Amino acid sequence: MKSEKHISIITLGCSKNLVDSEVLMHQLQSAGxxxxxxxxxxxxxxxxxxxxxxxxxxxxxxxxxxxDFAVARKNQDIQKLFVMGCLSQRYKSQLEKEMHExxxxxxxxxxxxxxxxxxxxxKKDLIGERAVTTPGHxxxxxxxxxxxxxxxxxxxxxxxxxxISKPIEEIVKEACFLASKGxxxxxLIAQDLTYYGLDIYKKRALIDLLKELIKVDGIEWIRLxxxxxxxxxxxxxxxxxxxxxxxxxxxxxxxHISDPILKSMKRGHNAEQTRNLIKKLRKEIPQIALRxxxxxxxxxxxxxDFEMLKSFVKESRFERMGVFTYSxxxxxxxxxxxxxxSDELKQSRLEELMAIQENISLEINQEKIGxxxxxxxxxxxxxxxxxxxxxxxxxVDNEILISKTFKLKTGDFFQIKITAAEAFDLFGxxx
Numbered sequence: 001m002k003s004e005k006h007i008s009i010i011t012l013g014c015s016k017n018l019v020d021s022e023v024l025m026h027q028l029q030s031a032g033x034x035x036x037x038x039x040x041x042x043x044x045x046x047x048x049x050x051x052x053x054x055x056x057x058x059x060x061x062x063x064x065x066x067x068d069f070a071v072a073r074k075n076q077d078i079q080k081l082f083v084m085g086c087l088s089q090r091y092k093s094q095l096e097k098e099m100h101e102x103x104x105x106x107x108x109x110x111x112x113x114x115x116x117x118x119x120x121x122x123k124k125d126l127i128g129e130r131a132v133t134t135p136g137h138x139x140x141x142x143x144x145x146x147x148x149x150x151x152x153x154x155x156x157x158x159x160x161x162x163x164i165s166k167p168i169e170e171i172v173k174e175a176c177f178l179a180s181k182g183x184x185x186x187x188l189i190a191q192d193l194t195y196y197g198l199d200i201y202k203k204r205a206l207i208d209l210l211k212e213l214i215k216v217d218g219i220e221w222i223r224l225x226x227x228x229x230x231x232x233x234x235x236x237x238x239x240x241x242x243x244x245x246x247x248x249x250x251x252x253x254x255x256h257i258s259d260p261i262l263k264s265m266k267r268g269h270n271a272e273q274t275r276n277l278i279k280k281l282r283k284e285i286p287q288i289a290l291r292x293x294x295x296x297x298x299x300x301x302x303x304x305d306f307e308m309l310k311s312f313v314k315e316s317r318f319e320r321m322g323v324f325t326y327s328x329x330x331x332x333x334x335x336x337x338x339x340x341x342s343d344e345l346k347q348s349r350l351e352e353l354m355a356i357q358e359n360i361s362l363e364i365n366q367e368k369i370g371x372x373x374x375x376x377x378x379x380x381x382x383x384x385x386x387x388x389x390x391x392x393x394x395x396v397d398n399e400i401l402i403s404k405t406f407k408l409k410t411g412d413f414f415q416i417k418i419t420a421a422e423a424f425d426l427f428g429x430x431x
Contacts, residue, residue: 006045007035010069011133012062013052015140015189015225017085018133021050024084024111025131031120037133042072046080048114053087053159055327062087070101082106084114086159108160109145128173135378137411138185138221138394139178143171143209147191148198149228151255152266152334153295153326156191163192165200172212179218184411185376186213187223187393194228194236207235214245220413221376223393225251229277230268237284247390250281251291257312258305261298266333271312278316289391291320296353297346298326299337306349313356319364320397321357323350358423365398365421372431375400375416377408387416400426 007028011021025035047069051062066083073081080103088095089107096105106114112122132139146161147154175186190196197205213222222245227236229252240246256262257271269277281288294309313321325346328339375387378394384401385408392398400416406429408414416428 005033007033007048008039008042008045009035009037009048009050010065011038011050012065013050013054013058013086015187016142016191017050017052019130019140019142019189020085020108020111022130022133024048024050024114025133026126026129027111027115027123028118028120029131030123030126031115031118033118033120035131037131042069042078044078046082047072047078048082048084051083051085051087053085053090054155055324055329057327059087066095066099066102070099073101073103082114082117084108084110090155090159128170129177130174132178132181132183134394135410136182137376138187138378139183140189141171141175141178141186142166142189143193143196144190148195149192149268150266150333152264152337153298153329153332155329155332158331160191163195163199165197165205167200168197168205168209168212171209172216175213175216175219179216182218182411184219184413185221185223186219187225188213189225191226192228193224193226194230194232204231204233206233207239210236210239210243210246214243220245221247221390223247223249223390225393227252229254229274232277237281240285240288248285248288249291249391249393250288251393252277253293255293255295256298256305256309258301258308261301261305264300264334264337265295265298271308275312289319290316291322291393291397292318293322293324294353295324295326296349297341299328299334299339299341301326301341310353310356313353314360317360317364318357319361319391321354322396323353323357325350361398362421362423365423365426368418368426369421370418372415372417373400373428374413375402375428376413377402377410379410380404387414389416398424398426400428402428402430406430 009021011018028035049065052058069081072078082104083102084106088105092105115122144165146163147157148163227250259271262270373389375389377385377387379386383404385404387400415431418426418428420427
């Protein structure tokens with residue numbers, strides 16, 4: 001059985017959690033620990049679970065994972081068990097009372113304390129460095145922490161606090177480090193990307209940041225995630241068009257289109273502003289792929305509200321869309337509202353909306369047959385090479401499947417002609 005110096009880090013939840021795990025891994029590895037990430041089998045040693053506490057399903061997954069390893073800890077199949085991240089931040093006192101097999105609980109900003117408990121000094125000279133657990137050619141790049149928005153349904157500000165931007169030079173240093181490790185694509189992530197810089201530069205500084213990242217040698221694609229629609233920077237569209245490195249891809253979480261729902265959600269934008277933004281993006285960047293997320297079953301969502309949402313999705317024809325059922329989260333302002341849409345109706349609306357999106361996605365994909373795209377190869381799986389164009393982010397979007405009989409290479413770019421299409425996948429062959 002492995003010793004306590006062998007550490008398995010289990011990461012749950014979003015890409016922001018993944019980056020936190022990667023930073024922790026690098027610090028521990030630099031101190032001589034042997035660290036593995038999301039191993040298929042854990043054979044002894046120490047386990048650190050980086051949890052998610054955002055919505056009910058995520059909380060349940062985190063709790064189930066902790067309980068599984070608590071049993072292993074009790075049976076002495078592992079030596080130590082630690083829990084960190086959003087669930088631990090949000091429910092630390094309750095968890096400590098109920099889960100005695102866990103050696104310690106940490107919040108989202110407790111990196112130094114975690115390291116101290118492992119008798120490791122936090123190395124400031126490693127700022128901007130981290131382990132890369134994604135395939136070596138792409139990585140997530142977190143530009144800020146927390147959020148200043150007051151969306152009624154969202155617990156993130158309660159968990160991760162106010163918006164804190166990382167300085168441009170620190171982000172560029174991290175991008176250079178990633179490029180030196182072979183990373184060719186970075187996905188910029190934040191709770192609110194368009195808010196970047198307001199706290200430290202007293203202005204929205206996403207454009208300034210991107211202009212510096214474009215200069216980093218080795219980075220070929222820069223992908224933008226979670227661009228909040230309110231306060232969207234006008235200059236961003238021109239930069240996307242002119243840069244050559246910023247992908248024609250934008251992730252804008254819109255959540256809904258009904259004005260009463262948007263107002264209750266405290267989103268800061270209405271239906272007209274939302275439609276105008278979509279029209280502007282389509283007009284100024286005709287080839288852009290728009291990804292969004294919607295919430296169904298929000299308190300008070302009527303059948304009329306849902307019909308509006310369906311019509312909006314049909315008219316907007318988003319290239320990519322995810323749908324969540326509303327989760328009634330304590331301590332959020334929406335928690336005071338009556339959660340009056342049944343779980344069955346929430347699920348029914350989710351399925352109905354995703355059926356609409358599936359048809360849209362199929363139609364858009366079929367229009368691509370015969371076209372040629374630059375594609376980066378992510379992996380080989382079964383009978384296929386699996387790749388993506390600039391219009392798709394890893395794990396959440398379409399993939400392009402190419403017969404493994406062709407001589408390709410993971411992490412390299414190829415010109416791929418699309419030969420067939422399904423609702424959420426394309427098929428192609430190299431030129």
